[in-house]
Amino acid sequence: MHSTLGDSTIRETLRVFREKGFDATTVEDLAEASGISRATFFRRYGSKVDVLFADHDTLLEGVEDLLARSSGDPHAVICDAAEYALGQLLADPDVARARYALVRTVPSLRDREILSIRRYELLFVQYLRRTVPEGDPDLAAGFAAAVVAVHNAAHREWLSGDSDISPESLGVRVRRIAARFREPDSNRAAGGHVIAVRFDDGAPRGHVLARLAELLDET
Secondary structure (H helix, E strand, C coil), rough: CCCCCCHHHHHHHHHHHHHCCCCCCCCCHHHHCCCCCHHHHHHHHHHHHHHHHHHHHHHHHHHHHHHCCCCCHHHHHHHHHHHHHHHHCCCCCCHHHEEEEHHHHHHHHHCCCCCCHHHHHHHHHHHHHHHCCCCHHHHHHHHHHHHHHHHHHHHHHHHCCCCCHHHHHHHHHHHHHHHCCCCCCCHHHCCCCCCCCCCCCCCCCCHHHHHHHHHHHHH
């Protein structure tokens, strides 16, 4: 799936916003700059807010496709999806950083960005609940939120120039998070065993100890 971060419409949209200001820019301005009619603009993008995030719809489709095609550990698949998404977002630094600068100054754009992020999180939760139906739904929600939070932190570090992030380095970070959510239970993770055995009241102590020893030998 090819990212549309470099789509000419988004580039022109950013240019017009820079020149005229977000509030002063009309849909007519954006349609003219993109070489399409006002009606076509509304049909494709909906509004001047939505057009700035049009590539996120394509990216979300790419993530959905990756989840649908992947097999194996569902937590690892989500880590792969986060890595893929970041790779697409980093593909066009000029567009990504120009949009970031604009979003930080316009509340309606920040709200739209939060909505886009929430869609990824819900997609991950739905995937986990579908592929691990016996799992704890709260853990599924927590894991999805954690991966998205780490992804967003890495992306913002890159956007602000604080670090040289790569999809691979994000992969390391989200897989570290995944290890904390994996089951089986904490007893097994700590290297211990839980043995449950039932005895009748008054069973001889020696009999109880002998039976426990047998069970330990079997584990």
